[in-house]
Amino acid sequence: MSSSLLIKNGIVVTATDIYEADIFIVDEKVQTIGKDLNVSAAKTIDAKGCYLFPGGIDAHTHMELPFMGTFSSDDFESGTLAGLYGGTTTIIDFAIQTQGDTLTAALNQWHEKAGGKAVGDYAFHVAVTDFNPKTKAEIKTIINEGGVNSFKTFMAYKGALMIDDRQMLELFKELKVHGGMLTTHAENGDLIDGLIADNLAKGNTLPKYHPLSRPEIAEEEASGRVIDLAYQTQSPLYIVHMTCEGALNRVREATKRNQKVYVETCVQYLLLDESLYDQGFEGSKWVMSPPLRKEKDRKALWNGIHQNLVHTVATDHCPFCMDQKKMGEGNFSKIPNGAPGIENRMELMFSEGASPGKISLNKYVELTSTAAAKIFGLFPKKGTIAVGSDADIIVFDPTQDHTISAKTHHMKCDYSAFEGWRVKGKCRTTILRGQVVVDQGKAFVKKGFGQYLARKPLAK
Numbered sequence: 042m043s044s045s046l047l048i049k050n051g052i053v054v055t056a057t058d059i060y061e062a063d064i065f066i067v068d069e070k071v072q073t074i075g076k077d078l079n080v081s082a083a084k085t086i087d088a089k090g091c092y093l094f095p096g097g098i099d100a101h102t103h104m105e106l107p108f109m110g111t112f113s114s115d116d117f118e119s120g121t122l123a124g125l126y127g128g129t130t131t132i133i134d135f136a137i138q139t140q141g142d143t144l145t146a147a148l149n150q151w152h153e154k155a156g157g158k159a160v161g162d163y164a165f166h167v168a169v170t171d172f173n174p175k176t177k178a179e180i181k182t183i184i185n186e187g188g189v190n191s192f193k194t195f196m197a198y199k200g201a202l203m204i205d206d207r208q209m210l211e212l213f214k215e216l217k218v219h220g221g222m223l224t225t226h227a228e229n230g231d232l233i234d235g236l237i238a239d240n241l242a243k244g245n246t247l248p249k250y251h252p253l254s255r256p257e258i259a260e261e262e263a264s265g266r267v268i269d270l271a272y273q274t275q276s277p278l279y280i281v282h283m284t285c286e287g288a289l290n291r292v293r294e295a296t297k298r299n300q301k302v303y304v305e306t307c308v309q310y311l312l313l314d315e316s317l318y319d320q321g322f323e324g325s326k327w328v329m330s331p332p333l334r335k336e337k338d339r340k341a342l343w344n345g346i347h348q349n350l351v352h353t354v355a356t357d358h359c360p361f362c363m364d365q366k367k368m369g370e371g372n373f374s375k376i377p378n379g380a381p382g383i384e385n386r387m388e389l390m391f392s393e394g395a396s397p398g399k400i401s402l403n404k405y406v407e408l409t410s411t412a413a414a415k416i417f418g419l420f421p422k423k424g425t426i427a428v429g430s431d432a433d434i435i436v437f438d439p440t441q442d443h444t445i446s447a448k449t450h451h452m453k454c455d456y457s458a459f460e461g462w463r464v465k466g467k468c469r470t471t472i473l474r475g476q477v478v479v480d481q482g483k484a485f486v487k488k489g490f491g492q493y494l495a496r497k498p499l500a501k
């Protein structure tokens with residue numbers, strides 16, 4: 042039995058086009074796109090006055106992440122469901138190697154967390170925290186059999202996640218052989234650890250010392266360094282959650298030697314700034330790494346989007362409830378790093394970017410979906426609205442205003458990083474692989490509906 046769905050009268054927006062059309066979906070795929078389609082469908086949605094965007098792809102999330110002595114509070118079910126409410130249909134989460142253990146074990150662990158639970162589609166990056174001959178021997182299999190073409194390193198969190206430059210160079214070389222790409226958390230871990238120790242020694246324990254211990258230069262230096270290592274090995278590189286002007290300038294410099302570096306930023310770095318830390322322990326809500334920055338950095342990131350230096354906008358969704366944040370009362374370095382965001386990204390980027398005309402509708406789609414699909418090898422199955430692509434479509438009402446609040450969001454977190462924000466535009470209906478999974482604030486999806494997206498090696 043095949044199922045069918047017709048979306049009528051909407052305005053289709055992709056990264057390159059915008060036009061009025063009907064979309065006819067059979068089973069999981071878009072079958073036909075055209076004007077006034079004369080077809081009979083089991084179900085019809087009238088999308089008059091609405092945009093039809095490709096389902097959002099959040100290339101940076103952490104569901105049920107064991108971190109700093111606790112676990113992020115959304116698991117794959119609640120986290121991907123919150124994503125669907127907000128128009129994100131696919132996530133790429135990080136399977137993180139435990140130092141001393143294997144990459145395969147990490148990937149298996151994350152499959153166990155997600156399998157049978159996720160309601161949205163998902164893929165994995167594999168984070169390499171311990172690169173040695175044994176790890177090296179696993180890379181080929183992880184890429185060819187594990188369906189993972191993107192990896193990650195941390196240049197901070199020494200003793201837990203950080204690897205050194207020599208390890209990173211060897212990893213770059215091995216990835217190049219097999220068609221894998223490195224993504225990197227670029228902050229100078231040693232510089233940060235020194236500043237944390239200095240602050241604690243002076244009795245500076247409040248959240249406001251978190252950004253002061255992770256200054257722009259720490260991110261700028263590490264970004265420049267990893268860019269140089271990628272250049273030396275002639276490797277592709279994707280820098281995750283870039284926050285500041287200094288780091289972006291290192292990317293700009295690299296373009297002068299014809300190097301291409303992919304840059305991701307996150308919605309909070311475009312919209313929020315470090316003044317939020319200056320309110321006692323409340324500031325812990327925004328303790329994340331890298332930290333929120335200054336107004337000049339927000340400007341630099343928006344300009345970076347216009348200059349095509351910034352390619353994707355993700356969330357680094359990694360929520361912790363306030364009782365978890367309290368682990369760092371009396372010592373800011375013990376506050377679990379991370380904040381909720383997956384549910385708000387698509388609507389905030391529309392409201393703050395596309396709606397006021399700061400970015401075009403096409404750019405909006407590119408930043409929130411298409412670019413991630415292309416960079417990470419999910420395109421054209423994901424990341425666009427086209428004949429033969431997965432029918433991951435959001436019906437977006439640009440006129441519906443609402444207010445973000447922890448009281449109404451679906452993320453398992455007792456605060457919102459954007460509490461009280463007025464948002465113009467709402468994701469009215471979310472369709473994932475041809476199924477209406479959320480409509481008018483109600484979910485129609487069962488646990489385990491989400492599918493693992495195995496990816497192919499990237500072009501070398």
Ligand SMILES: [Zn+2]
Pocket residue numbers: 101102103357359
């Ligand atoms: Zn992260």
